[in-house]
Amino acid sequence: MTALLPRLRRFAHGLARNAADADDLCQMTVERALSSRQQWQEGTRLDSWMYRIMRNIFIDETRSASRRARTFADPDDGLEVGVQGAQEATVELSMVDRALATLPDEQREAVLLVMVEGYKYVEAAEIIGCPIGTLTSRLLRGREALLQHLGEAA
Amino acid sequence: MTISPEMLAAYADGELDQLSAARVERALGDDPDLARQLEALLALKDKLNAHFAPILDQPVPEQITAPIADAAKVVDLSAVRAARQRWFERPALRYGGGAIAAALALVLVLVMTVNRTGDGAPGMAGEELARALDSQRSGVVGPGGTKVLLSFRDHGGALCRGYAEKAGSGIACREDSGWHIRTHGANASAEQGAYRQAGSADAAVMAAAQDMAGGPALDADEEAKAIAAGWKR
Numbered sequence: 001m002t003a004l005l006p007r008l009r010r011f012a013h014g015l016a017r018n019a020a021d022a023d024d025l026c027q028m029t030v031e032r033a034l035s036s037r038q039q040w041q042e043g044t045r046l047d048s049w050m051y052r053i054m055r056n057i058f059i060d061e062t063r064s065a066s067r068r069a070r071t072f073a074d075p076d077d078g079l080e081v082g083v084q085g086a087q088e089a090t091v092e093l094s095m096v097d098r099a100l101a102t103l104p105d106e107q108r109e110a111v112l113l114v115m116v117e118g119y120k121y122v123e124a125a126e127i128i129g130c131p132i133g134t135l136t137s138r139l140l141r142g143r144e145a146l147l148q149h150l151g152e153a154a
Numbered sequence: 155m156t157i158s159p160e161m162l163a164a165y166a167d168g169e170l171d172q173l174s175a176a177r178v179e180r181a182l183g184d185d186p187d188l189a190r191q192l193e194a195l196l197a198l199k200d201k202l203n204a205h206f207a208p209i210l211d212q213p214v215p216e217q218i219t220a221p222i223a224d225a226a227k228v229v230d231l232s233a234v235r236a237a238r239q240r241w242f243e244r245p246a247l248r249y250g251g252g253a254i255a256a257a258l259a260l261v262l263v264l265v266m267t268v269n270r271t272g273d274g275a276p277g278m279a280g281e282e283l284a285r286a287l288d289s290q291r292s293g294v295v296g297p298g299g300t301k302v303l304l305s306f307r308d309h310g311g312a313l314c315r316g317y318a319e320k321a322g323s324g325i326a327c328r329e330d331s332g333w334h335i336r337t338h339g340a341n342a343s344a345e346q347g348a349y350r351q352a353g354s355a356d357a358a359v360m361a362a363a364q365d366m367a368g369g370p371a372l373d374a375d376e377e378a379k380a381i382a383a384g385w386k387r
Binding site: 001002005006007009010013014023024026027030031034094096097111112114115116120121136137139140143144146147150 | 159160163164167169194195198199201202203205206209210211212214215217218219221222225
């Protein structure tokens with residue numbers, strides 16, 4: 001599991017709005033995976049399983065966050081996390097971040113899983129839990145939107 | 155033929171079978187506009203990857219690794235606890251004190267399997283060992299450097315004692331003629347002139363005693379009585 005952490009963290013940073021939220025998301029994913037490790041079936045891929053956990057937590061958190069209109073970041077998280085996150089959020093809010101942020105969550109996760117994490121369509125669809133046709137159409141729309149935002153620079 | 159955006163994207167993602175890929179490639183050669191679209195797709199992929207690549211090189215924050223470390227600790231602890239309970243289920247063993255507990259928690263069964271087949275031929279305990287076995291309480295190192303580890307009755311009811319001395323460790327049982335060594339192994343650390351591994355040797359004796367014992371180890375009172383009674387059955 002430890003070997004997967006950098007990749008999971010990369011996915012989290014693509015999904016979440018800022019670095020602090022991303023690391024919170026990553027932490028929650030690790031905790032959830034550890035507490036439900038009996039559910040992981042031997043012989044299946046641990047990485048897909050953990051990506052699925054992460055995106056499910058992200059979707060749940062995003063929903064409940066918008067419902068309760070509160071921030072995703074836990075106020076109890078230490079000073080260090082907050083400060084570091086704020087700095088990174090400012091520094092890293094590049095063109096790519098802004099372009100990604102304009103995408104609906106379902107397009108963003110499709111783009112990230114295929115184009116950044118390198119999953120095959122069938123694997124990405126399984127992680128998300130949608131039919132492969134749904135994945136490819138989300139991917140297409142997300143990709144077109146990104147190309148528009150990043151324009152000729154891309 | 156026209157290539158749909160889906161198909162071009164699938165080509166860029168390496169999702170097409172050979173035949174379809176060949177068709178896309180033929181179309182790319184004929185259609186500069188399509189070729190530019192492909193270039194844009196690939197450039198976008200590169201851009202995204204370059205953007206996220208630094209995260210892979212960053213150290214993972216402790217916030218994220220800590221739960222894994224904690225989980226590992228829990229597993230270790232429960233294993234240690236399980237090993238310890240095998241002994242501590244037997245309440246009388248508790249009196250043995252810190253040294254024995256530490257030895258148990260450390261390396262339960264490690265050495266005795268080797269030691270049992272060791273060099274010492276079972277026989278009578280020597281004078282010095284016999285004196286220690288007769289008179290010493292468990293957990294105490296005697297003047298000769300011999301430490302008696304515990305006392306128990308074997309399945310036949312004979313009183314037996316585990317011991318560790320510089321030359322090795324073992325178990326001797328008291329019969330009418332004296333202390334008979336039932337099992338004895340050379341102490342590897344003693345041969346090296348160090349007493350470092352005594353803990354594991356003790357644990358090995360404990361493991362062997364567990365196999366031989368018909369019940370719990372004698373507690374301090376029972377042991378004192380046995381010493382006073384000269385280890386008569």
